[in-house]
Amino acid sequence: MIDLSKYLRCPHCGAPMRVTENQKSAVCDGAAKKHCFDFSSSGYLNFSTPSQSASGDSKEAVRSRTAFLESDSYLGISESITDSVLKHCNGGLVIDAGCGEGYYTNNIAQKYNGDVIGFDLSKYGVEHAAKAARKKAISNSFFAVGSVFELPVGGECADAVVNIFAPCVEKEYARVMKKGGVLITAGAGEDHLLGLKKAIYDTTYKNTERDDMPKDLKLLEEKRVSYLLKLDNNELISSLFSMTPYFYRTGESGFKRLAELDSLETEIDVVIKIFRKEE
Ligand SMILES: C[S@@+](CC[C@H](N)C(=O)[O-])C[C@H]1O[C@@H](n2cnc3c(N)ncnc32)[C@H](O)[C@@H]1O
Ligand SMILES: [Zn+2]
Structure with missing residues (x-):
């Protein structure tokens, strides 16, 4: 506990x-x-205000992401993030900022000899995360509904902040990181999900780097997780698509193509960056 x-x-x-x-x-x-x-009965705390909780992921978004992540198609990404935590931290607190349904959080906790707390604005995500931790008897992870813009924790309490495909708020993360602590970000590399995009659109573009990357923390290390992912059923392909930003920008013809896909080969290309807060 x-x-x-x-x-x-x-x-x-x-x-x-x-x-x-x-x-x-x-x-x-x-x-x-x-x-x-x-x-809550599942063991999490809810620190959000009514206006904040409206911005968290919906029940449907959480359900599809859970279905996809539980297939372990992103296990390679998760293992690489856990390796970075183990390399840079020993025994202190790790915060997963924007933890969603806690897939990465609980995976880290299972290998880490310290505390791991996940925050997300989606109570559906947090509820799933807390239940999954109980089911797997993971006692060193905890989850709370809260905004990554105002994390409900004290200053300089964390050895690491992990931030995976979620808003990166450098100033707030730097506030909660100990001096010498690390911020580990994971985001889409230029070829991430290219095969999926090719299957849906006539014209595809490479991804550009997200614009909320840290500017003041010192970049220590950058690594890439790249592999070819093969999916052989429409349910998983649709779940993957619904996790992407394209889901909200796709028209009728794109969804028609998606519905017809029974198999897919797509590039996974994730960039993991590690930043240090200087002593
Ligand atoms: C693309 S999902 C990634 C979730 C998880 N890290 C993963 O990779 O499975 C982005 C997450 O950020 C959360 N989110 C968005 N804005 C947030 C905020 N201001 N504070 C906390 N969480 C937020 C959403 O609810 C969602 O769960
Ligand atoms: Zn108070």
């Missing part, structure tokens, strides 16, 4: 938080008003 009081800060007043004796809630030590958050 993670000692949450070491890390959590109240999202309303910034005061340290502790878990009540009956283990039902987390309360803050704010002077005037004690803010109280109840653990």
Whole structure:
């Protein structure tokens, strides 16, 4: 079990938080008003405000991503991220910022000898993550609904922040990282999912680098995970497509082509970058 009081800060007043004796809630030590958050039956905490939670991924998006990730088609990416965590951290806190349904978070926790906390605005993602951790008896991961723009944790508490296909908020991540800690980002390389795009569109373009990459943290290392992924059923191909930004920009003809695909070979090309917060 993670000692949450070491890390959590109240999202309303910034005061340290502790878990009540009956283990039902987390309360803050704010002077005037004690803010109280109840653990859900699946074991996660919800720190989001009603306006924030509207921006998290929907139940349907989470369901398709879960179906795809649980096929372990992205296991190579996950293993490479876990290797980087193990290389740079030993025993301290790892935060997964924008953890979705906790696929990478729980995979890291299973190999890591420290605490791993995943935050995401999607309560559907976080609920799945917490349930998966219980099912696999993983005791060193914990999940909370919260924004990566205002992580409900104290300053300089994390040895690493992991940020996989989710918004990268350099200033906030640098606030929560210890000096000497690392930020590990994963995003699409130029050929990522090229085969999928070719199957759907007449004209395809290479991906360009995302524009929210850190500017002030020091780049230590860059590596690429590249392989050819073969999928042999439409359900998995559709789940993969729905995880991509193209899903929201595709017209009727694209969806028609997608519906007709029973097999697919596509490039996986993911760029993992490791940045350090200097001492
Ligand atoms: C493409 S998904 C990636 C999820 C997970 N890292 C993965 O790769 O499986 C992006 C995630 O970012 C989350 N997200 C978007 N904006 C967020 C915010 N401001 N704070 C926390 N999570 C956010 C979404 O809910 C979604 O789960
Ligand atoms: Zn408070």
